[in-house]
Amino acid sequence: EDKVVQSPLSLVVHEGDTVTLNCSYEVTNFRSLLWYKQEKKAPTFLFMLTSSGIEKKSGRLSSILDKKELSSILNITATQTGDSAIYLCALPDSGGSNYKLTFGKGTLLTVNP
Amino acid sequence: NAGVMQNPRHLVRRRGQEARLRCSPMKGHSHVYWYRQLPEEGLKFMVYLQKENIIDESGMPKERFSAEFPKEGPSILRIQQVVRGDSAAYFCASSPNRDMNTEAFFGQGTRLTVV
Numbered sequence: 001e002d003k004v005v006q007s008p009l010s011l012v013v014h015e016g017d018t019v020t021l022n023c024s025y026e027v028t029n030f031r032s033l034l035w036y037k038q039e040k041k042a043p044t045f046l047f048m049l050t051s052s053g054i055e056k057k058s059g060r061l062s063s064i065l066d067k068k069e070l071s072s073i074l075n076i077t078a079t080q081t082g083d084s085a086i087y088l089c090a091l092p093d094s095g096g097s098n099y100k101l102t103f104g105k106g107t108l109l110t111v112n113p
Numbered sequence: 114n115a116g117v118m119q120n121p122r123h124l125v126r127r128r129g130q131e132a133r134l135r136c137s138p139m140k141g142h143s144h145v146y147w148y149r150q151l152p153e154e155g156l157k158f159m160v161y162l163q164k165e166n167i168i169d170e171s172g173m174p175k176e177r178f179s180a181e182f183p184k185e186g187p188s189i190l191r192i193q194q195v196v197r198g199d200s201a202a203y204f205c206a207s208s209p210n211r212d213m214n215t216e217a218f219f220g221q222g223t224r225l226t227v228v
Contacts, residue, residue: 042219098212103155
């Protein structure tokens with residue numbers, strides 16, 4: 001069975017801090033890894049990673065995949081209170097469907113002013 | 114272009130009642146997916162539908178749960194004779210193709226509470 005483990009489960013930081021969120025996975029057929037941000041509403045797509053070592057960047061957020069270590073990190077620099085959310089990591093299942101995602105439990109990030 | 118619309122946002126049902134959750138996909142999207150988020154758990158796939166067809170219901174509990182996506186109108190997730198364990202957030206997502214990657218969008222979810 002595919003498995004996605006995120007750490008830490010929760011994190012509290014002050015505005016301006018830099019955070020690193022981790023996602024480890026066990027799948028028999030890796031195709032991609034997705035990151036989402038979930039505030040008190042819809043999960044919104046952040047990044048899709050398919051190749052090791054290539055950083056994806058969007059503003060203060062960046063993410064990189066390490067296929068050798070079966071993991072990915074999501075970095076947020078100069079955090080703001082608006083970054084407070086649950087960050088989710090997900091992978092399409094090993095059966096080949098791109099619609100059946102296995103999600104981790106998420107990391108709850110709280111950014112205090 | 115409105116996003117994926119789910120209603121109601123919050124639903125309270127007594128044990129034994131029926132719950133109906135609605136999902137209107139984004140304009141131009143004919144693929145709908147339902148996921149459930151139990152407390153302290155990650156989102157879990159339930160069912161994938163295209164217009165008038167259930168493509169994959171491998172994540173649906175065998176009893177009491179059903180889903181449809183009629184030719185006209187929203188997709189409906191129906192839970193009969195609800196029990197406390199059905200309390201969860203139910204999310205719908207839609208996409209223009211058979212893919213939950215970059216072109217899929219989630220709705221804001223329906224939080225079901227069974228009392």
